[in-house]
Every structure is written in structure tokens, then in C-alpha cells.
Amino acid sequence: MIPASFEYEVATDVAHAIQLLASSGGEAKVLAGGQSLIPLMKFRLAQPASLIDITRIAGLSGIRENGELQIGALIREADLEKNAIIRQRYPIIADTAAVVADPLVRNMATIGGNLAHADPANDHPATMLALRASVVAQGSKGERVIPIDDFFLDTFTTALRPDEILVEIRVPKPAARSGGAYLKLERKVGDFAIVGVAAVVRLDESGKIAAASIGLTNVGLTAIRARNAEEKLRGQAPDDKALAAAGAAAAAESQPVSDLRGPAEYKRDVVRVLTQRAIRKAVARAKGGN
Amino acid sequence: MAVETAPAKTTTGQKLHRIHVVVNGAAHDVDVEPRTLLVHFLRENLGMTGTHIGCDTTSCGACTVLLNGRAVKSCTLFAVQVDQASIATVEGLEKDGKLHPIQEGFHQEHGLQCGFCTPGMMMTAVGFLATNPAPTELQIREAISGNLCRCTGYVNIVKSIDYAARKLREPAEGKAPDVR
Amino acid sequence: MSVEIGGIGSSVKRKEDARFIRGKGKYVDDVKLPGMLYLDIARSPYAHARIKSIDTSKALKIPGVAAVITGKDLVPLNLHWMPTLMSDKQMVLPTDTVLYQAQEVAAVVATERYIAADGVAAIEVEYEPLPVVVDPKKALEPGAPVLREDREQKNNHIWHWEVGDKAGTDKAFRDAEVVVKQDLYIPRIHVASIETCGIVASWDKVEGKLTVWMTTQAPHAIRTVIALVAGHLGLAEHKIRVISPDIGGGFGGKVPVYPGYVLAIGASVLTGAPVKWIEDRSENIQADSFARDYHISAELAAKKDGTMQALRVKTIADHGAFDAAANPSKYPAGLFHIITGSYPFQKSFVEVDGAYTNKPPGGIAYRCSFRVTEAAFTIERLVDVLALELKKDPAALRMQNFIKPEAFPYKSALGWEYDSGDYGRALKLAMDTIDYAGLRKEQATKRAKGELMGIGISSFTEIVGAGPSKQFDILGIKMFDSAEIRVHPTGKAMVRLGVKSQGQGHETTFAQIVAEELGLPVGDIAVEEGDTDTAPYGLGTYASRSTPVAGGATAIAARKIREKARLIAAHLLEANPDDVEWKDYKFQVKGVPAKTKTMQEVAFAAYTNHPQGMEAGLEAVDYYDPPNLTYPFGSYICVVDIDRGTGEVKIRRFVAVDDCGTIINPMIVEGQIHGGLTMGLAPALYEQITYDEQGNIQGGNFMDYLLPTAMETPNWETAKTTTPSPHHPIGAKGVGESATVGAPAAIANAVVDALAHLGVRHIDIPITPWKVQQILKANGAAE
């Protein structure tokens, strides 16, 4: 498997990357970890005229908690998974990073790439939907913050303009009595999800669910939110009945297709099951458990 | 010591890129075509054939090398991306005629059969043990879940890595057996 | 056994490891010759289409492209086709019709690998799609499109093969108290060795000599095939050298000749330069020979008390576009008639029909001796179906029926003569090791709580070591194998063999046989294989035949040396040869322990002081024609837990008791079993290749062809019994494939057992989570 020829440019800083992108006429692709793009290029399913390597841009791989969580787009999955802030305060992100592809891929792959590639089978999109995150883009017209709900337009298609790069992901600070979890079912370790479910819940003082948000992996043209399921949970005690209703709602609003990862009907049912399990785990974490 | 190798040709008109890369401690300055995969750079440009190609889809890990100490799949990496970086391959494991504990482990615990996945497995293990010197069996299994082996059923690979972990933790007791 | 010399029975660490752990193995892709060109292949996107035109002009314009070869270019050389191992006609490059997706259509030869790939992308082929047939049952229906227009027979039926007593079996079924019937589909799978296939072909025009480095499990047979196929081009067998260097796993996939090999040889002859072809993983899975693809309908007749009486099996074998199975010539369905397994059926009848479809050709083994997994899986599943029908414990039903130890040698209803066995002992050991009774109790408790746990047994009988020359040949060449041993003056030995290791550890185990027979330390014995210029002729390594056949040759060649050595020893000891015996790895004058000569002393004398009238030197060759096959066996028990929410199957424990006769190296045998079990797990739960209606392959790369990782693979537990083969020189039976043969049924039986209370009797492999979930949903047992 040999990729077609292309030009290669190293972006020295964000402005340089934007300039290179803007002057490419839409024929360039941004190269970060390359773990999704390079396989496509080796199949010659993707044949970009040039690659703009942004991995040498300084300052895009930090993790800061500054009122909100700011994750540099270039942080590698392996570093994300091991990061102390992430592990202690955002275990759902650690859950997610830990199941992206395999450990070797995670040593290269970046969170920014996982989101910007906008593969509905990627894991971070659902988690970021559940976390109500936003994405920071920089382009020739400056910086803008894109709410995650507006980011994924279609398969492989995001709201990023042709001259924009994703530089940061922002996640709201976890509220008191909140917790989240990401669960993924895969055919074998390292595979894309058959189904993935990200759930974040906030409990009120009585232990009822004050708010829930749920993202689903690989059951639609993009990662999708299970809004009806979120609605079903609001104000409910997190008992089996409420979870079952949420699971059923999430299953109903998922849009899986039949493929080598199973029939659509099966995937819908797994959405139902994993939604309940993810909520259960999120509730446990909201109560201070693991 | 810098080793100069002949510039790679490109017949497709692509600009060549001069990269500086340290492989197993030796510096190389080489002109490469942007699309040259790291695994081909190592095997073809540098003649280091210990790193293998098994799948082309980032699935099997036969091509695993260490990039600045981290295990990565060299078939999913362009050589231009490793400019200024340090690469470690299987050829660099043995130092001064002494086997690396991971090599010893694979031999002692029968962790290899056809040997094709072995270099990638060992490099993954070396990268992993640097971050987790005292792993459990499950952690070892997770760590090698990006490396496929068709011969061994993994049981003895897990034992081999555990052998190396123990050996690396107790360097004083170590004495490399002769396998020549 | 002597630990000091590293003879039979000792876990000697492998000699071959030294190079592999240093990255110094020499595989085909590591061969680089001056001026070498690279070959890449353009393949058909269609499963069935007429080639209207091939435009190579754009490819030829790419700087560095040396040549483009199409089928039409090969016709004048008569190289556009080649015979398969089953003597079918396989196209090297088709001239008019493509018959499966990924079929070779044209080859590009270029100065660099990357440029060859560019050339392939630049080839333009115009196709006219034709109707596609992917289902062998439909292929055999009247009116189905005829796929092989080159055949006289105008349908898709390849052959019909049957064995057994049809009338007697039918009568037994008519008279039976109980009959169970089960349809099973054993899907298409692929060996997917981590090293793909490849070749470096180097034609020396001046000398008229062709040297090829090739990923082959059978270098000698390949040499003969090349000589037969390309003899008209001036290639003569004495000037063909096939080198099979280190091989990164074979499992049967490196037995056949693939078009890429022929193209590289042709390209080298054409260009005068060495040519390398290394396939990529997609090509490997999509175009190289597949395994299995058997549609089986099996029936078992029994008495109400569980006594098994008769077995009747009807099978359709999907061979794809060409019958490229790697079977002994007389057996188009391989040794499938080992299907009576470990049970003394009175009557049995088996029939198999081969069919052509628009799928890649093949029918090779996947780490199993010729269709033996198909057989073992069928009978071991069917026994469980009978157990369910009779509401009997599957272990008890097996114990009740096993062929008894005193019945060996045992003649099966389908004509095999089993050499030795003690099936009950193996099953009992497996049950004791895993605490079968305790597991059954646990299962009852869990079932009451709605939890799903299953226990599965497989008590298989293998058939390996092909084979006796009266029955076994491949393309007419009898299936003997050979060993040549030379003991050098200083007491070091060189062993050359006709087989070829692909990871089995031959450099160690064959040295151990010689060490045992000659009393030389294992470290003093070098084993060399895979170079047809130096090794004696042999049929190669597959079907677990190295130990049973080449192992026999090695032992006998060593004994020939020992016999000559005894005469030399007598000469040195100034004793009558009849008074000299081989004792404790030395020659000794009977009753005089002080008067001994070591093999080293004798070896030196063989070159410096041999008896007058005797030839100097200490060498022997043996071409071993085994008197019978060997019949390894085992009993496996698997415990699974099932997730009621997702349908996932998790293997909790797996105990494998194997009996492969005498064990040469326990460490290596255990490693073989671990690997074999994993290749049994793979098709049971994960691997398969399917095709959509247009013949698009699904599962054609490692993203979708699911080799188990260390996370899916359980921590295999092994144990053994030892029942030597009575006819083998060292009593060994072979072990490389037993576990792959035996494991799938144990896993499938465990899953069915977990769901049996829901009325489940069978689930086709691979048992995916969605198949399980569908059953759970249908029975209200899902979470």
C-alpha cells in the first residue's frame, strides 16, 4: 500500500499553518498524528496534493484548567489518558482516550485529529457532545469558538472553514455532583466502536438527575446527541425504570446502519444497553465513586 | 557520528526533504520523498530490515519502533515526520554484545516462533516497560493489543515481557545467557 | 532422555531465536539484489466481468516503469495460466474474463516499489460486468451462469466425491431409534500469516539459471512445478534453485503457487533483472487461497441409550473460481472422512460436491491437515446436538461412546486405520483439571439467577503425517520426506531436510532427534532447510507432517549412521561388532562398562582411521515413506460467560489436553498448542470473509478481518497424555495443528451450552455478539 505523491510543508506556527492552508486551494490536508489520514492515503482513497504538518507548532498540546478545561488539539491520546487532571476530574475523557484504537496508535493520534476528522466512528466526538464542549478554531479571520453541537456537520465534515485549524477543545468545569462515563463495544480491541455511549449526569441534592447529556458513537452520519434520552432523565431518580426509559429513547433516536459491525437492529439494542450502563457509571461517579 | 547516505530519487517531481534522524544512536541526514513511509526509510534507505511490514492498515504492529522513546507504528508515519527525532529499532536493543532483557525474555520464555512479529512486539514492550515497570498480566496484554501474533497465542509473549520487567527491576542480578 | 545432550523430551531453548530476537532473521522482503526491479499487480474491482480493453500507455509513461505485463503478453509464452495443485487451470493473468474480485489483471515492473504502485494506479481497464454467483448452492442450480467457459462441462460442478457404505448407512438410519440432523456452515477464513507472500526471482541469462527466494512451505515441489510449467522457456530443474528463507508463518497459505510468483519469474526472464514481488495485506487476504467454506449437512443415528451407530454427511465445498485446494491428489475433499472422529460408528457415508463461484480460488488448510477441522468441528458439534436431544451430559455421552484403548489399531467405518489412542484418559484429565463437576454446579446456580455460562467439550481425533506413498501424492509426487545427516570429523553434525520450518522450531527439534539418536550435544548439530540446491527432496511442511514424516526420516538416517558407527566403534574397541552395543549415548563392549567410544571418537575415526574395506565418512540419507498416518487426539474444555446485554462471549477458562505421542521438545509443543488454540478461537468467534451480492469481499484487510489480540485470547491452560504412535520410529505423532482442529467445537459447544435451556442447538461460527443477542432477544433472555 503506497500513497500517491504529495507535497509536504511544516507549519512553524498557527499563522503559518493558516497561511499554508489558505494558499492550498482546498487541496491540502492538515497532518497531526496522521493515524486516520495516512491509512486512507495508503489505500489511495485520499490523495491530498499537500500535507501541512502542524505537530511542530509549539503550545498546542497543553492541558489547563482555567475556569474551564482547555485541551490543546495536539495532545496525544496516550498523554491525555495519563494526565492527572483528566484522570481525577474528567474520567470520562480518560475512558475515551483509553479505548481509541490501540496503545501504539494512541502514542501518535491526537484529540484534535480525532475530532476534526469527524468520523462518526471516532470516540471523542460523542464524549465532547456529552460534555457540552466547544472547539476553538483559528483561521485567517481570527479565532472563533464553535459549540460542539454545531461542529459536526456530516461524515468527515465539520464546521471548520477551509483555512481554519482546530487549536483547542474547551470543556466546562464539572459541576458539583456530576459525573460522566464512556462505554464502547467493539468487535475486538483496537476496532472502531460497534456502538459507543458517552453519558454525563448532574445530580441535585436529593440525588435526582438534574441534567443529563448523552452522546452516541457510530450510529449516525456523525456522532449524535440522544436528546430524548436526556429529556427522559431530567428530574428523575436514577433508578432502573428511568434508565430503561432513557435507554429506549436513545435507541430510538440512534440511526445505525447494518454493516460488518452488526445489523442495525442489534446496534440499536446495544445503544439501549450501553446507555443504561453508562448512565449508571456516570451516576456512581457523580456520587463520588468510580 | 553522522552517516551520509545517497539522496533518494524522486521520479514524480516531488521536492525532496532533507531529514536528520538519529537511529539507534547513529545520526543520518537523508533526502526523502514526502511519501516515504518510515518503515520503508528504515528498511530500504538504511538497510535495517529487522522492522517488518505486516498489514498496511495500522493494525498489526510488526513495524513498531520507538519514536523518541514511544512505541509507534512505522508504517503509518512518513519519514519526513521524524525529522530531528530519535528512533530505536530492534537492531539497537543489544548493547556491547549483551542482550536487552526483553530479548532474553523472549528467548527464555519461548515468546517467539516464526519471529516476524517479534521485533515489533519487543519494541512495544520496551516502550511500555519504560512507563510501567511493574505491570500486571492484564496490563501487559493491553499494552500489546496493537501487535498481532499468529504463532504463539500470546501466553508466552506475556511471560517474556514479565521476565523482562522483573529483570529490568533487578538489574544487579541480571546475567545474560548465551543464545548464540 | 538426557538433559545434557538436549535429546528427545527436553525443553531445549530454540537455536533459531538468536537471529530473530536481534532483527537478523532473513525473510524474502529482506533480500535485496543489485539492479532489482519491483513488481506490483493491478487487480479487478469486479467479481465477474469481461475485459474489454487494457490501456497501459499512461503507466508506461511514468519514469521508472520498466514494463507492463498483461494476459495477452503471456499467451505467446504460454505462461498466462498454470495448473493448480488439484490440476485445475488457474489463470496467471486472464485474457478475457475476470472471475473474482482482486484477480490479477496486469503487472507493472518498475525501478522502485513506489513507482510500481503508481504504475498500477495508472492502468486503465474497461470491463463489462457479468452476472455474479457467490453462493455455491445457487451456482449448482440448473440455469446458473456458467463461470468456467474454458471447461467442456457447462456447469459449475467441479467434482463429486464419496466414501463409505451408502446402502448400509441408509439402512442404519431407517432403523435408528434416534436421529439428529444439523446443518453447519464453516465460513471462509484466511491463514493471514503476519508475513504476506512474496518472491525475489533472479534469472541469470548467461548460465540459464533461475534463483528464487520465495515464501514457500514446499520449496522442492515448487522447483518441480516451475520446471514443468516453464520448461518450454528453457528452465530446467537442475538450473532452478528455490530458496525458502525465514518464513513469517505459513499455516497452509504458503503451499500453493500464486500468480504473483509466476509473474515475477516471468518478469525477471523478460527484463533480465532480478524482480521482487511482495504482496500487501489486502492482496494477501483477498486473492490468496482461502480455507474452509464448507456447507455441511450432517446426521447421526443412535440408540436411545446414546450408543452412536451411523453417520451421514453431505457437503458442498465452495472452491471459488478455480479448484486450487492443496490436497493429496486422490482426496479432493482432503481427509474430511476422518469425520467419524473418536467414535466407533458401525456405518458411515460421506459425500462432497465441489462448486465454482465468483470468489478467489483455494481450499487450503488453515493450520490443519486437509479439511480435518471441518470434520472435527462437525462431529464434535453433532455429538453435542445428540446430547441435547437425549438430555445427556455431553462428557458422559462421549465417555460412553469413545473407541476403547484396546480397540487400536482401529479401522474406522470410512477406511482409516487409527494407530493408537486413549480418548477417555484425555477427557478425564481435562475434566479433572477444570473441575467439570464443580462447573456444572456453578452453571446450575447461575442459570437459576438468569446468568449465562456455558461449558463446551471437544474430544477430537486428528489425522496427520501424510503420507504413505500407496495413497498419498501431490501432483503425482509421493508424499515421503527426507533427511540427510553428515557427521563431521570433529563430531559436529549437519542435518538437511526436505521440510521447511515457518516458526515450528525445526532447527532445534530435529537437532534433538539427532542428538538423541547419536549422542551428540544438540548444540553441535546444525539443521538446514529450504534450499533446493543443498537439501534432499521433500514435500515440505504443512498438515503437521514434519515430525511424523521428516522426523521419521531423521531418526532412521541417524540410525543408519549409528549402525555404521557401531562397526567403526568395534574396530576402535577391537571387539566383535556383535559385542558392541549403544548404551547411555555411547558405544560399549557388552558387559564391559569401561570399554566405550563416544560418537565424537567414532566420527573422527570415520575420516582418519576407518576399517579397511569400509567407505570413509559418516553420512546417511533417508527417504521415509510412512507406513501409516498418525492420529493425534485431545480433549478440550472451554468455559464461557455471556453478556446478556451485548451478546458478547468471554472465554473464562480453556483447558487443552493433547496427546501427540512422543514429545521431542515440551516447550515447543506447548507453544504450538497455544498458537493452534488461538487459531481455533479466531474462526470460532471473530474471523470470516464474506461477499456481498456483487462479489465485493468483506473482511479483506486487518481492519475487518479480525485476528484475535492478546486481549481476546485467554490464558490457555495445557496438559498432556502420551500415547506413542506404534509405527513411528520415535513414537511421535505431530502437534502443530491439533489445537486449531479441536478448539472451535469446544468454544461453539460452550456457547450453545450456555443457551441450551433456551432451546438452542446450534449457532454457526463465527459466533458474533449479534448472533447471540438475537437468540437472547427472541427468547426474552436479554438484559
Next chain:
Amino acid sequence: MRFEGTLDIAAPRDRVWAFLTDPKQVTTCAPDVQSLDLTDPTHFKVVVKAGVGPIKGTFNMSVEFIDLRAPEHAEVLARGQAPGSAVEMRNTMDLVAAGERTTLRWASDVTVNGMIAQVGARLMQGAADKITQQVFSCIQVKLESPASAGISANPA
């Protein structure tokens, strides 16, 4: 894969017919046309670039009008290849006049073979659906835009 739809186009049937059966006009709605080569009135070759996101192929398509019953029924067979892959689209279009408007009922049977079908199977349905929808909505837009009246009045 089968896709279908009905368009209510604010243009007279003759003009819709002329547009749909004129290679030069109808290919303005094909995705990213690289070149167009007319063989005869019912056969043409067109090179298009199509895909989703970074996955893009250049397809050499041979197109044939296989059943033309002016002005109400047209059937078009487009067959083509990208390296390693092949695609076939069989489009039927039925036109019903409704005064100055036209109802276009279309159906497209798409089969994909080779690499794209193997590797991109999980994405194919969505991508093919989207591309087909884009083609037909483009046809509507072009026919309803004032500029199109001029083009179709002088078919090539």
C-alpha cells in the same frame, strides 16, 4: 443501493427534458467535472471527482442514454472506475408536465465494486445518497434559475 425522489421543478417539461438529455448541460450538475468528451448523441465520457471529506476518487465515467422516450422517460447508465474501484449508476427519470411546471420522478441504482466497497462500506450508503441528492437538487436549481432558460433554448 437504490435512491429515489420526486422533484417539482418550476420549468416546462421540454426544457427539463432538453437539460437532462444534453451531456453538456446535465454534467454541470455532476460533482467536480474534470473533463467531458462527447462520443455521439447518446454516449459521452466524463471525468468526475467525488467523495466525502478527505476520501475522494477521480472516476472515469462512460455514460450512455439507453432508453430515451422524449419527453417523458429517460434511462441513463453511467459506468466508471477509479483505481481499484468501479461504480455503476443506473438512473431512470420520468417527467410529467403540469402546466409550466414539471414533476421529475427519479430513481438511481448504484453499485460500487472494489476498494471503496471494501474499505468504505460503512460510509458508502451515506456518501452515495448525498451525492445523488446533490445532483438532483442541482438540476432543480439550474432549471429554475433565470440563466438556465437561455442555455436550454440553445442546446448544444
